[in-house]
Amino acid sequence: MPAHPLARAALAVAATGVAGVGYAAGIERNAFALREVTLAVLAPGSSSIKVLHVSDLHMTPGQRRKQQWVRELDRLDPDLVVNTGDNLAHRRAVPSVVQALDPLLARPGLFVFGSNDYFAPTPKNPAHYLTARHTRVHGVPLPWADLRAAFSERGWLDATHTRHRLEVGGVRIAVIGVDDPHLQRERMATVAGAAPEDAELRLALTHSPEPRVLDVFAADGYDLVLAGHTHGGQLCIPLLGAVVTNCELDRSRAKGPSRWGAHTWLHVSAGLGTSPYAPVRFACRPEASLLTLVAAPAGSRPAPVVVGERGIPVGGGSGVG
Template identity: 25%
Template structure:
């Protein structure tokens, strides 16, 4: 059994003018970038932490495993098995690791099919460029699982993104609904917000890996220095993004002043 490390639990509250003040708050537990990391035997330590937050829904912002030809996925699957036992509903979007496995079968074979089948057996809903509607206290909530094209994850460069791919896949958001976008790469928050995402959930940057007090994260997986959106809650003109520092690591297993995170987001009405 892997030794448990310090896990930071972070709580954020956001308020939306689209939702009435009288609405019972919607509590969302956010996961990202587990990278098949083990948190206690059969993931029970992490599952217990999630259960104690008493969220209404668990949302995963991607990279729960590592893309490899023979991908290790047992620890990720164990977490979803534990959440199923606790009857906690889970919705997953794909990160760049899941996307690579899904889009490049010539390299990864059937690894993504195996992974998605095992998650589905745990009752997990995977949104792959898909949208899911549900009603909360009579209010329309839409959750989008967005796969940013893999070209936007290349190292040593950051391509401009104006949102055409978002519009082609999802159209123009209904102004009456509250829109939650699972978009793994936080770099393009301004574009997500301009498209119509009220709340974007992202990860990918691992909090900047090494954090410099008073400055922030040092470097991104694309080898970009001092990322603008490395972790935390960001708000611009009534649109929000939460960026997780992640639950695991890969390639460079380093975290300095940057503990792994479990996040609870409480959505309240302000109309």
Template identity: 40%
Template structure:
């Protein structure tokens, strides 16, 4: 008689119940994650960064759409963000979720291209997703090594040219510029190529005749420490980033399991202060609108776009 046959009936029954409960829990968690990934929402921040006497300045911070072709619900959400009436749109990249999604990305962003804006690229603007073990996402940061061979290429050039065709958006790929807002005010903005691709080089802020710019904004796709250090040391008032998806898979009372960069998981999303070279600045990391196509679920870190109202210190008391 085999060992399995000698087990008491109640032991076999108990093991079957444990297995069944585990299977049900796994299915429930997956369904919860799939549903949560579609709960598009907004986060609002009010930050006293402007000099006294200046009118508020609204920044719309978006990114990590990972838009799959035909996803009309996500397209509608992004298009609807124009209703926030931003003074400046900042797009931190990873727009398409596949090689055939560029037209849908342009459809989603079309209303926002009417506003002044800047953008930086992420690796998923250049390469489509490929099949992978979802558990790899929880073990360690992803890598772009060999992406040229493993992934189909996305027509990033056409997409980026469409972004700038209106003359309102500026690409910041290891570059800096001065953006003039609709009311005539100017902000200095500098951004990097994707640090996750090891393609970043901090450009410094543009040197212009504006000796005291209204604001210095740094933009990067992936908030690696070296980029935050360089931007803050160079005088940035705020750094805008994404890439992390807020951990994408988080646990209640614990938070993100991974940050997919060299930040601690506790900084995988939200607003925090970063210090470098005796200076300090705020950093806002968006949890992003989408999810990794290889792991299309989110738990306890819902997708988001972020509205940042920049005000003077005296105005902040009224908010």
């Protein structure tokens, strides 16, 4: 007897769902991409510099494909590397993160940490992200201090609640950062205040791009804020974008550059990983970003040039992504 039309339709929907989950879990979450953006944020007359923005690795020891891909990013020859946190997803992942970032640790670098540097992920009902703005179920503590020591010993600067001055590529940079606002660990009073006027780039770092933090950075005159945390929405609707950001940031800013106020640019990385308990990506490839920062013409506020996404071939990496 022929199947009822409704039964055939139900089977088709179920098959499509299974295929979608298979694609999101087996293909797209390993389809690492490079986002390239040009931003005119430097003081007029400054030399251009390349900043590699890496975030949300959520590394576990067996993710050799991801580790190899991250190592290959050194071929981009960035002037500065910025890591905006959530490097860990396993208590034994510190060596894997350090090995993946090893070539980049030889370059000037800055970092702040996120919640998944401090606490391991735990199983959660994904529906909670649709009904609650904040999900803070802490797993076991992670060895974030070991990771901090490894980064610092190689010369990267911890920007957490600290002001730094450095020069890269002939550009004078003033930097501040805060601990993860998603855990309400930011202490804005430690870094608040007018950004230095003599810097050619005023840069602020945070893991979670919470508007209450972004408002302070913008009011203090910072040119560029780098953040992660959102995973770009992780599960997106084609042509519509992110469904949630897992923070107070509006969905239209879930990844890439956007203006925050009259002067400040915000760049949110969609990140390179996922929780081990939600290993899927859909319409939102895992990414790192290469930001080419150029001088702003005097008296103008040009829009960013988004070059787009492209894959980077890896040199022989294998294993679970």
